[in-house]
Amino acid sequence: MMTPLRFEEMYEEEWTELEALLDAVRGRKGSVPPPATVSGARLAALYRRVCEHLALARARFYPVHLIDRLERLTGDAHQVIYYRRDFGIARLREFVAADFPRAIRQHAAYVAAAAAAFVLPTVLIGCLVYWRPELILSVVSVEQAASIEQMYSPAAHSIGRERSANSDWIMFGYYIRNNIGVAFQCFAGGLFAGIGSLFFLGYNGAFGGAVAGYLTERGLSSTFYSFVATHAAFELTAIVLSGAAGLRVGFALLDPGRLTRAQALVVATRESAVLLYGVTALLLVAAAVEAFWSSATWLPHGVKYGVAGVCWVAVLGYCTFQGRRAD
């Protein structure tokens, strides 16, 4: 008759072998005679065997310690067998060449909505402030307005920042920390039915519009636009895309379709996560361009506008056409 003790005796060998294999895979030292090479087929076969044993032990109400041990064993093996190592160079190339631009087009409606939520306040507030410059003071304080004006004055040593911080490198670090944080906020805000995303998009758009309108009215447009034009191609695209990812998440909560809201939420974040990887990459590029290229005062404006044009065409072209051919 089969008893727990017999059961344990019969299969002990297989269990210890699986334990040793798992230790070897996870690189833990001190296991009883470590196998020279780990055979995947053997591991899988043992795993299925132990799954059977666990099912039997549970069905027969075997003692807790036995079931616990089998549970632990199957749980560990499950983690090892299903662990995915799919982030390498090949995966990265596939992501840049196809996954990211495809994800953008897949979310075209959300991208359009996010772009509208960002661009409309920019233009609206921009025109408003241009028409009545004193309105800038409802967005920033008097001192800030003065410092913005001073930053973009043609006499400035380098544009887009205060004189005290005169190192390109410092600003590079600052832009990474600041801008990527803003983009991540635009995404996270989506969790509140998309309202947070809309708010951050609109707020950032309105702020940028206010500054642009104010500086244009002050006659500093040439310094300002030649400064922002190039990195805006990457930065604004990234902000809009992260907002789009947030809107996707928010909309999944509002209209989950045939899934439960919780399930729809998981699906939405899993799909829009692809956008976030791309957003991070775009913002790193934007930070480098903003710190080392946009701020240079010795470059003629013509060159800057030319490069900016190339960048905009490249970014928009990439989003629209890259990865269309099926491979």
Next chain:
Amino acid sequence: MSARQDRGHDGRQGLTALSTQGTLDTVVAAETPEGILLELRPAGLVPRFYAFMIDWMIRIAVMWVAIIVTSIMGGIGIALWLILVFALEWLYPIAFELMPSGATPGKRAFELKVILDNGLPITPAAAVTRNLLRTADFLPFAFGLAIVSMLVRSDCKRLGDLAAGTLVVYEPRPSRKVVATHVEAIAPARPLSPQDQAALAALAARASRLTPERLDELAAMAAVVSGDRGRAGPEVTRRVLGVARWVLGGR
């Protein structure tokens, strides 16, 4: 609709009925393709708070060391420091959770790990979303939403976990193997149902950790199995443990 289809709709319902029926436990069961149930034990607010504090202190410590190192490097030093602050803020948890251990140092200290709620190891997309959504969890202040969500839900998920489909669980710990070997095996006085056998085995496993008085009390409740109904004392306890030994196979 068959029971199986019914369960497919919400992975947890059918499984809970199987393994944790009528208990107050917070066990989440996940079914593997091999047809077994993995029991996942979600970690609550307190251990996760401690783990967070440890991670936070590690980050602060790294930042302080970095300030000292980078301050002698000038402009590039400040840039490196800012980039490091960014990395510690956003990439630190993502990188650690994607490692095979699936846990930040703070979580590892409390034997916690992050996995998907179907029991699989965490994926990059899930790690990224759960950590970026920390921003949303922070609202309205001091992780208010995260705390409420963790306290309200039996699986202790914060908003980021909900969206990413992840769980923070305790690493399973082996329970001690205790078999009552010092008593003589006695055949039960009547046929025992599987549940009775399980209860006896559990009692035998706990015997060495109980005070003799408590053990006698518990054994008295099971005295029926050795034909000692209504009696109590060390002798009855010995006989009940003898039956437990018989059940475990020591005959």
